[in-house]
Amino acid sequence: MNTGDEMTTTTRAQDPIEASIDPSPATLPPRIVPVGPGRTADDARTGSPDVAGVAAMPKVAAEAVSITYGTKLAVRDVSLEVPERSILALIGPSGSGKSTFLRCFNRMNDLIPGARVTGQVRLDGIGLMDPDVSVVELRRRVGMVFQRPNPFPMSIYDNVAYGPRRRGASDRAQLDELVERSLTRAALWTEVKDDLRRKSGLALSGGQQQRLCIARVLATEPEVILMDEPASALDPISTLRVEELMRELRELYTIIIVTHNMQQAARVSDRTAFFNMGEDRAGYLVELDDTRTLFTNPKNQLTEDYVSGRFG
Amino acid sequence: MAVVGEAAGLAGLHVRPALRDRLDLPRRVVFLAAASMVAIVFVLLGFIAWQGVQLFVQNGYPIGSVISTTWSPQDAPISFGVLPFVAGTIGVTGVAVLISAPLSIGLALFLSEVAPRWARAVVQPALEIFVGIPSVVWGWLGLTILVPFLRTNLNGLGFTLGFSWFAGSLVLSIMILPTITTITYDAFRAVPQDLRTGSLALGTTRWQTIRHILLPAARAGTLTAIVLGLTRAAGEALAVQMVIGNRPTMPTSLTQPMTTLTSQITLDMGNTVFGAPDNNVLWTMGLILLAISMIAVLLIRKLNRSGGRR
Amino acid sequence: MSAPSQARGALRGTSGRTIVADRAATVVLWALGGFVLLLLGAIILHFVIASIGVVSPSFIFGDPSDTELGGVGPLLWNSVYMLVLAMLIAVPLGILAGIYMSEYAGDNRVTDTIRFAEEAISSVPSIVVGLFGLIAFVNLTHWGFTALGGALALTLFNLPLMARLSEQALRAVPADERSASLALGATKWQTIRHVVLPLAIPGIVTGIILTAGRVFGEAAALLFTAGLSTPTGYNFGNLNIFDPKSPWSPFRPATTLSVYIWKTNSEGLSQFAAQIGDGASALLLGSVLIFNLGARFLGRILTRRLTAA
Numbered sequence: 001m002n003t004g005d006e007m008t009t010t011t012r013a014q015d016p017i018e019a020s021i022d023p024s025p026a027t028l029p030p031r032i033v034p035v036g037p038g039r040t041a042d043d044a045r046t047g048s049p050d051v052a053g054v055a056a057m058p059k060v061a062a063e064a065v066s067i068t069y070g071t072k073l074a075v076r077d078v079s080l081e082v083p084e085r086s087i088l089a090l091i092g093p094s095g096s097g098k099s100t101f102l103r104c105f106n107r108m109n110d111l112i113p114g115a116r117v118t119g120q121v122r123l124d125g126i127g128l129m130d131p132d133v134s135v136v137e138l139r140r141r142v143g144m145v146f147q148r149p150n151p152f153p154m155s156i157y158d159n160v161a162y163g164p165r166r167r168g169a170s171d172r173a174q175l176d177e178l179v180e181r182s183l184t185r186a187a188l189w190t191e192v193k194d195d196l197r198r199k200s201g202l203a204l205s206g207g208q209q210q211r212l213c214i215a216r217v218l219a220t221e222p223e224v225i226l227m228d229e230p231a232s233a234l235d236p237i238s239t240l241r242v243e244e245l246m247r248e249l250r251e252l253y254t255i256i257i258v259t260h261n262m263q264q265a266a267r268v269s270d271r272t273a274f275f276n277m278g279e280d281r282a283g284y285l286v287e288l289d290d291t292r293t294l295f296t297n298p299k300n301q302l303t304e305d306y307v308s309g310r311f312g
Numbered sequence: 313m314a315v316v317g318e319a320a321g322l323a324g325l326h327v328r329p330a331l332r333d334r335l336d337l338p339r340r341v342v343f344l345a346a347a348s349m350v351a352i353v354f355v356l357l358g359f360i361a362w363q364g365v366q367l368f369v370q371n372g373y374p375i376g377s378v379i380s381t382t383w384s385p386q387d388a389p390i391s392f393g394v395l396p397f398v399a400g401t402i403g404v405t406g407v408a409v410l411i412s413a414p415l416s417i418g419l420a421l422f423l424s425e426v427a428p429r430w431a432r433a434v435v436q437p438a439l440e441i442f443v444g445i446p447s448v449v450w451g452w453l454g455l456t457i458l459v460p461f462l463r464t465n466l467n468g469l470g471f472t473l474g475f476s477w478f479a480g481s482l483v484l485s486i487m488i489l490p491t492i493t494t495i496t497y498d499a500f501r502a503v504p505q506d507l508r509t510g511s512l513a514l515g516t517t518r519w520q521t522i523r524h525i526l527l528p529a530a531r532a533g534t535l536t537a538i539v540l541g542l543t544r545a546a547g548e549a550l551a552v553q554m555v556i557g558n559r560p561t562m563p564t565s566l567t568q569p570m571t572t573l574t575s576q577i578t579l580d581m582g583n584t585v586f587g588a589p590d591n592n593v594l595w596t597m598g599l600i601l602l603a604i605s606m607i608a609v610l611l612i613r614k615l616n617r618s619g620g621r622r
Numbered sequence: 623m624s625a626p627s628q629a630r631g632a633l634r635g636t637s638g639r640t641i642v643a644d645r646a647a648t649v650v651l652w653a654l655g656g657f658v659l660l661l662l663g664a665i666i667l668h669f670v671i672a673s674i675g676v677v678s679p680s681f682i683f684g685d686p687s688d689t690e691l692g693g694v695g696p697l698l699w700n701s702v703y704m705l706v707l708a709m710l711i712a713v714p715l716g717i718l719a720g721i722y723m724s725e726y727a728g729d730n731r732v733t734d735t736i737r738f739a740e741e742a743i744s745s746v747p748s749i750v751v752g753l754f755g756l757i758a759f760v761n762l763t764h765w766g767f768t769a770l771g772g773a774l775a776l777t778l779f780n781l782p783l784m785a786r787l788s789e790q791a792l793r794a795v796p797a798d799e800r801s802a803s804l805a806l807g808a809t810k811w812q813t814i815r816h817v818v819l820p821l822a823i824p825g826i827v828t829g830i831i832l833t834a835g836r837v838f839g840e841a842a843a844l845l846f847t848a849g850l851s852t853p854t855g856y857n858f859g860n861l862n863i864f865d866p867k868s869p870w871s872p873f874r875p876a877t878t879l880s881v882y883i884w885k886t887n888s889e890g891l892s893q894f895a896a897q898i899g900d901g902a903s904a905l906l907l908g909s910v911l912i913f914n915l916g917a918r919f920l921g922r923i924l925t926r927r928l929t930a931a
């Protein structure tokens with residue numbers, strides 16, 4: 001669980017309602033964010049220093065994002081910000097557009113015929129919907145772990161080295177080291193180190209496969225990791241391991257995780273966003289708050305009903 | 313009462329099935345229809361094998377006599393070397409596949425990975441029409457368009473091309489294009505979508521995903537397609553015969569006329585007397601063709617098994 | 623611990639080697655799609671142009687001639703005749719075999735053997751099928767070159783295709799339909815006959831037409847079974863099917879249009895060989911298009927009617 005100390009590093013008190021009706025953030029220049037989340041860590045890695053020491057730029061932000069499939073509105077007008085090195089959990093009933101929304105942070109919606117995203121999504125203030133953004137580079141910086149583990153039909157080693165190799169990494173020693181580091185961080189190293197090259201990624205158990213997929217993402221050295229119900233296909237023990245892993249990863253990465261499991265959201269995340277389906281069956285953001293606040297003292301009746309298990 | 317009812321019910325279930333049901337005539341009939349294919353294979357193999365060895369049995373030629381590069385069925389010294397034909401078949405087929413395989417695999421990739429729905433809706437029917445175009449029509453096109461074109465337009469390159477190995481391979485490559493394309497396409501479609509999204513989400517380009525995920529995953533299917541293309545090309549008779557020049561010597565150059573097993577059978581079967589050595593050797597060639605196609609069938613089975621296991 | 627050198631490009635911008643390679647590949651793949659369409663378009667256009675001044679009613683229905691352009695009437699007739707004859711044998715047999723493979727075949731050696739035979743026959747080169755026909759239906763039977771011999775040879779190499787297409791069509795029928803019928807107490811055969819088969823009809827019809835297109839264009843298997851003579855002067859009033867002179871008789875040589883194209887070229891007797899070849903090829907190509915469109919059209923109509931009913 002998060003300690004109070006950890007909590008100070010993350011946002012508080014940004015009224016979710018206010019966030020969702022934020023007037024026109026899309027028109028703002030990238031580096032000046034009026035209501036920035038309080039933040040401590042400086043960050044040389046992303047090169048985004050605090051502006052005038054007043055407010056730090058959020059790592060990722062969605063500004064009035066709406067997403068349609070053909071004519072069906074799936075996500076309506078969602079705005080939110082995620083501070084660097086924190087975990088945001090997205091919860092909500094099935095069909096409320098969580099996965100759809102998550103996919104706009106690495107533009108995976110581009111791959112779905114008929115899907116259209118409006119609004120703006122920002123990474124370090126850069127508008128990701130801009131036409132000159134390289135989705136390939138974007139997806140290297142914003143990794144994704146899927147609901148169903150999807151290791152490639154190749155050895156464990158090749159699975160992890162896949163991303164770096166595609167970026168031109170070929171030095172054997174460096175790759176070896178990167179693979180070991182990524183697998184270690186994904187808490188899989190000790191289990192697989194003896195047959196890294198012989199064993200196929202497909203020959204692992206479900207939980208191991210998912211950790212392999214996480215290692216695969218870590219090896220591409222992303223800044224943000226998106227996880228869409230990463231533990232839903234796993235048994236309780238594997239789930240616990242993956243959750244443990246997420247808490248460790250929080251030290252280094254910004255993470256957005258979709259989960260149906262409210263205990264999981266409570267256990268791993270700093271902040272939680274509750275999505276719901278409106279009358280028109282389009283998903284929207286109801287409330288976003290500190291995880292603890294959202295679960296213990298939600299502002300919105302719908303949220304309260306949902307987290308207390310009265311619907312959903 | 314209850315007891316009686318139960319007894320009656322049981323009796324009903326235990327009644328001896330009617331004779332009609334016991335015979336299950338429909339089952340027997342459909343089985344015979346399916347099994348007829350097995351019979352056909354045996355009879356066909358038997359007949360062709362029987363006639364294919366008559367050169368050695370009936371005409372008394374030693375088996376080694378056909379393993380020669382000299383074809384001289386009429387002029388002494390008579391020699392029935394079939395190697396020019398075997399080499400020709402292998403050569404023309406091999407080059408055809410070398411041309412066709414990259415094009416077909418690319419086309420399959422286009423259809424499965426790149427083409428929007430409308431483009432697929434146009435290209436796929438076009439390919440189906442290609443499959444349906446009879447081989448004599450391909451031969452006719454080769455004869456009246458391709459060969460004159462090669463002859464008049466490529467002379468500047470320093471060699472003459474007309475009826476040639478190259479012309480034969482080119483015609484064949486177009487003929488097998490739809491075969492290889494469709495089967496490879498199916499293999500690509502069978503690759504789980506998860507793998508594509510997984511790769512793309514790691515920040516790779518579509519081409520990298522194709523090269524490093526899709527092609528390896530569809531390897532068995534692609535090989536099957538290529539073997540089928542090879543078989544089809546090796547067995548093709550008329551189209552090849554019409555453009556290849558039919559010179560019964562070992563193939564020397566892509567620009568020169570050559571011959572194949574099928575061409576020779578097509579040309580000479582009607583001009584020789586059944587049972588004579590120069591006729592029987594044609595049956596030997598037929599047997600070789602049949603053996604090639606049977607080996608291909610076995611190979612494809614093997615490929616499919618190994619592909620299915622993974 | 624030093625990280626390996628992973629090139630980190632700018633988030634904005636669309637250059638870089640991998641991106642360029644991706645673009646290039648996309649262009650090449652599109653070009654291939656375009657190539658196929660262009661090639662088909664060019665072939666069709668070529669035959670449209672080539673048939674101008676050649677294909678006319680007198681060409682389609684007239685007799686061949688050595689001294690003038692003549693026609694291909696009897697050859698076209700033979701093609702159609704052989705087609706019907708071959709399909710009369712192959713279609714029922716193929717459907718029955720398909721029923722066995724889809725409805726009865728278990729996962730055992732017998733099925734495996736039949737499946738293997740199916741694949742084996744499909745891959746026998748058609749010229750070898752012709753050779754087999756020469757022994758089986760010409761020499762052994764003492765029939766000589768006959769339409770029936772040719773049709774039997776055609777049946778042989780179409781049977782596996784017909785069987786497979788029927789099997790596929792039957793397998794596509796949802797399992798629910800079968801269990802619903804069986805649950806009502808229908809026997810297996812009643813279920814197949816009254817539930818499964820009707821639902822598979824659109825697929826089977828499409829299969830029949832595609833097979834028919836193949837039969838119509840086949841030549842190599844017919845060279846040594848149906849013969850290479852040039853027929854003239856068919857008297858369609860002669861309905862005696864046992865009279866070898868009657869165009870209705872299966873026991874007469876029957877050169878088809880495809881065989882005729884090859885023969886015209888290889889024998890080169892007529893000074894009009896080029897026009898005849900072009901015209902006949904155009905007719906063949908036209909039939910292919912008709913078969914193809916017909917299969918699509920009929921398949922769609924039947925599906926609509928059956929699903930609506």
Ligand SMILES: Nc1ncnc2c1ncn2[C@@H]1O[C@H](COP(=O)(O)OP(=O)(O)OP(=O)(O)O)[C@@H](O)[C@H]1O
Nearest residue numbers: 069074092093094095096097098099100101112283
């Ligand atoms: N590829 C797609 N094409 C069309 N509609 C889609 C597609 N994916 C999702 N939708 C629709 O968009 C809406 C939101 O779906 P989404 O998968 O984002 O919901 P979710 O909140 O992730 O649900 P779950 O909790 O079940 O995963 C749903 O109504 C769904 O039917």
Ligand SMILES: [Mg+2]
Nearest residue numbers: 098099100228
């Ligand atoms: Mg979801």
